[in-house]
Amino acid sequence: MQNLTMSWQTAGAVAAVALASGAAVRRTGRESAGLVLREIGTVLALFSVWQFAGTLSVMGSEDATGRAQWVWDTERSLGLPSERTLQHWVLPHPWLVQGANYYYATMHFGAVIALLVWLFLRHRQYYPWARMTLVLVTASSLAVQLVPVAPPRLLPAAGMADTAVQYGQSVYGTTIGGVQADAYSAMPSVHVAWCVLVAVAVVRAGRSRWRWLAVLHPVLTVLVVVVTANHFWLDGVAALVLLGASYAVQAGASRIRARVRAPQPREELPEQSPAEVGAER
Structure with missing residues (x-):
């Protein structure tokens, strides 16, 4: 399966045009x-940075x-x-496996885009908060990811299958714009x-009782990333810590x-007695 997202070069170029x-x-x-175009450009610019940062690392x-x-041993x-x-x-x-592979490849970014569009059109007061949360949690995640950690599917001791490779649905190994995922x-x-961000934003901004389905x-997502052997449990725990820190900031x-x-409260002068007033004169 081809990677369903743009390369960082394409996303950056489209972001520049939109801005x-x-x-x-x-x-x-x-x-x-103008505001719609600006927000599209901002989100695409963030996506471009995310794609590019995946090619960098501070350790081999x-x-x-x-x-x-x-x-794995800590877990x-x-x-x-x-x-x-x-x-x-x-x-x-x-x-079920193929459905999980597709969910992993498409829903993380698709759900975030749908959330931002919905908030911008229907709940504008929550949009800046959601967008800033997205920026903060993504930036902090990228900073941590500069130290490479293999997923379970690439850890021999885990004994887990690479389900996406088995069914020809892998987004890894495909080169787009000279860059691989x-x-x-x-x-x-x-x-x-991102999935927890989406759920929290929908529950907070929505008014319908059906908003709780966002949970x-x-x-x-947690089940999918584990079943497809793309993440450990602790990868999700670390993500929640960073998301909580983003909310706290x-x-x-x-x-x-x-x-x-x-x-600021006005500083009032103390009242003077008649005798003090007379003395000043």
Whole structure:
């Protein structure tokens, strides 16, 4: 299966065009259209950086398997369920495995785009918060991913199958624009960070009782990334820590802004008695 996303070069070029077009359109007085183009450009620029950052690393990928082994051993010492056991329950059902592969390849970015469009059109007051959360959690995830960690499918000791390769659905190994999807960026799981972001935003902004169905997205995503042997449990835990930190940073920044903008109380001079007034004269 071909990678269903753009290369970082294409995304960056489209982002530049969208941002420039947005600025030009806003000068003509069409504020709404300009804002839409600006937001499209911003999201694509973020995606371009994410794609490009996957090609970088501050440490050699030759140690990625050793780090993955440490993650695997740590999970066993903590008594976490085995990812291998969960995958073995699913492997006898090809339709389920192929569905998981497609979900892994498409839903992480697709759901985020759908969320941003929905918030921008229907719940504009929540849009800046969601977009900034996306920027913060993605940037912090990329910083951690500069240290390569192999996924379970590339760890011999895990004994897990690469389900996407088995069914010809792998997004790894396919070169687009001279760049391959990074196979050694398992820690943390951006898929998990983004899916929880989507669920929290829908529950917070939505008003219908059906909004709680959005919680199924992170549940399915966590199961999918494990069943397809693309992530360890701890990859998801690390993603949640970074997402929580992103929310905390925004909450702290909001409190600081509120303090700065709050009107300062006027300093009143103490009242003087008639005798003091007369003495001054």
